[in-house]
Amino acid sequence: MTHTRNTPASPASDRPTTLPADGFTGRALRARTEPMLVRPLRDDRYVVETERGTYVVDLDGRSCTCPDHAIRGARCKHLRRVAIEVTEGRVPPPGHRRAVCAVCGDVTFVPTYERGPQLCDRHGFAPGDFVRDRETEGILVVTRVTGERADEYETAEGRPVADYETNADYGGHEPVVEAVYLESVRALGGLDTVGDAKRYGFPASRLRRVDDGPRLTAGSPDSADGQAEA
Incomplete structure (x- = not known):
């Protein structure tokens, strides 16, 4: 998008x-x-x-x-x-x-x-934006904004993003944003490795932009338990 x-x-x-x-x-x-x-x-x-x-x-x-x-x-x-x-x-x-x-x-x-x-x-995002997950407070890097609704976009598990309990407070009509956790990118060797990191899908309003992105590392989780893997 x-x-x-x-x-x-x-x-x-x-x-x-x-x-x-x-x-x-x-x-x-x-x-x-x-x-x-x-x-x-x-x-x-x-x-x-x-x-x-x-x-x-x-x-x-x-x-x-x-x-x-x-x-x-x-x-x-x-x-x-x-x-x-x-x-x-x-x-x-x-x-x-x-x-x-x-x-x-x-x-x-x-x-x-x-x-x-x-x-x-x-409320929009672009690839490369640094965002914070409102549920986990983790920092992520946006990789893609899809044209699919959260109640239509299916994860690797075959479940719509909107069906996950952690997404219950967000609209199923919202577009799904794909993103990777900043810590996983760093573990792979830096921002040049974004394409190799595991992607997760989120309803758009679950994420908020972080202006100073990579300087904010506190609270970024090492894992993504409970998230919707893309």
């Missing part, structure tokens, strides 16, 4: 809205002060609904179906409005779609091709 996501600045509206416009003039001012509703399309274009009409904007192609752009070739207020809303995280950028974080329920943006449960920036 990649993490090129952007948490929306505010909930999506189903009505035309205006934006703060202090210090702007011309088309940039109109792009903010005129009520507009921007909706992303599946082909990475955007529909812009206004009081005078509805237009289609291609942000990557820098085009709009409005007369101002079609006749004058101008960077019209609709193009500007879409660019503003993308920059401010109000609508997903091209190649992305809306999704809901499986941990907190906040809306987030993820690449269009991604399927399965998703995580927002606050």
Whole structure:
């Protein structure tokens, strides 16, 4: 799972809205002060609904179906409005779609091709992140964020991760994060050996990031009793 996501600045509206416009003039001012509703399309274009009409904007192609752009070739207020809303995280950028974080329920943006449960920036992980297990206080290194739910992902024992007693307090709908214990990595010779260490699967909310990772070694267990081996 990649993490090129952007948490929306505010909930999506189903009505035309205006934006703060202090210090702007011309088309940039109109792009903010005129009520507009921007909706992303599946082909990475955007529909812009206004009081005078509805237009289609291609942000990557820098085009709009409005007369101002079609006749004058101008960077019209609709193009500007879409660019503003993308920059401010109000609508997903091209190649992305809306999704809901499986941990907190906040809306987030993820690449269009991604399927399965998703995580927002606050609750997401990336390979190489150092994390702490909330149950054992052990330090681990993330190796992969899967697209499988905890009640679907099966361990080497043939059991879903969500079925383990130690995971009873975490959501079965959450994506499973695979990780290795830091102590086992060190025993094998250092971080270059992460791929050789035994992997374990965890519901995403069972882990929390540790900013200073490898410097925190206290509490890291030598074994992983009761954990879900991947």
